[in-house]
Amino acid sequence: MNQEIWTRVDDYFAGLFAQEDDILKTVLRNSADEGLPPYHVSPCQGKFLQLLIEIQNSKRVLEIGTLGGYSTIWMARALGGNGLIVTIEAVEKHAAVAARNFELARQSNIIRLIHDDAKNALQLLINDGNEPFDLIFIDADKPSNPVYLDLAFQLSRPGTIIVGDNVVREGEVTNQNLSDDKVRGVRKYCQGLSENPLLNSTAIQTVGSKGYDGFTLTVVKGDESTSHPFQC
Ligand code: DHB
Numbered sequence: 597m598n599q600e601i602w603t604r605v606d607d608y609f610a611g612l613f614a615q616e617d618d619i620l621k622t623v624l625r626n627s628a629d630e631g632l633p634p635y636h637v638s639p640c641q642g643k644f645l646q647l648l649i650e651i652q653n654s655k656r657v658l659e660i661g662t663l664g665g666y667s668t669i670w671m672a673r674a675l676g677g678n679g680l681i682v683t684i685e686a687v688e689k690h691a692a693v694a695a696r697n698f699e700l701a702r703q704s705n706i707i708r709l710i711h712d713d714a715k716n717a718l719q720l721l722i723n724d725g726n727e728p729f730d731l732i733f734i735d736a737d738k739p740s741n742p743v744y745l746d747l748a749f750q751l752s753r754p755g756t757i758i759v760g761d762n763v764v765r766e767g768e769v770t771n772q773n774l775s776d777d778k779v780r781g782v783r784k785y786c787q788g789l790s791e792n793p794l795l796n797s798t799a800i801q802t803v804g805s806k807g808y809d810g811f812t813l814t815v816v817k818g819d820e821s822t823s824h825p826f827q828c
């Protein structure tokens with residue numbers, strides 16, 4: 597591993613393309629001060645999510661796993677005042693920090709923060725007949741990833757983009773040692789992506805300030821003019 601150079605290069609690109617303003621810096625400081633784990637995305641990854649939103653012209657974004665809301669704020673800024681982000685956080689303290697950060701970033705008006713177990717919250721959204729989401733970012737507890745995929749799929753439509761964070765785990769994804777339930781979760785998630793004929797996916801390994809990891813990128817297949825979610 598060569599963390600020092602990965603961080604230096606990431607900082608270089610962030611300086612060019614993804615500079616954090618004072619608000620984003622304060623958001624991370626608040627999160628660290630409150631003892632949240634450093635599992636937030638990097639600035640370049642936040643910018644990547646923004647670009648996906650811009651490319652797709654997303655209006656409705658679903659985030660599973662808010663943590664302190666850092667990625668949420670990157671994405672909210674890409675929506676530019678219209679649209680909606682529904683973001684789900686199970687841990688009360690994380691949700692409280694995120695709520696404060698959304699106020700600080702003046703994005704609370706387009707962010708609906710749900711403090712609940714994500715499986716429960718997603719099932720409620722499905723039961724409510726929620727409109728499908730354009731982009732879904734899965735970044736919560738990894739053992740639950742296969743379930744999140746099933747539920748996210750039911751909240752999708754043809755053309756929905758699904759991004760799954762942290763699927764490489766320093767290469768552990770190819771380690772079939774089934775004792776790590778995070779690895780088990782991401783492997784089952786990736787298997788689920790590959791086996792669903794309506795999902796079209798790839799996985800990209802990354803190095804950078806967040807170490808050696810990676811993400812999946814998926815598009816839901818089908819005719820985009822039929823905007824029905826895949827739910828019964
Ligand atoms: C973990 C979770 C994350 O969302 C992340 O970005 C990095 C690590 C984890 O649970 O180990």
Ligand code: MG
Nearest residue numbers: 635735761762
């Ligand atoms: Mg993550």
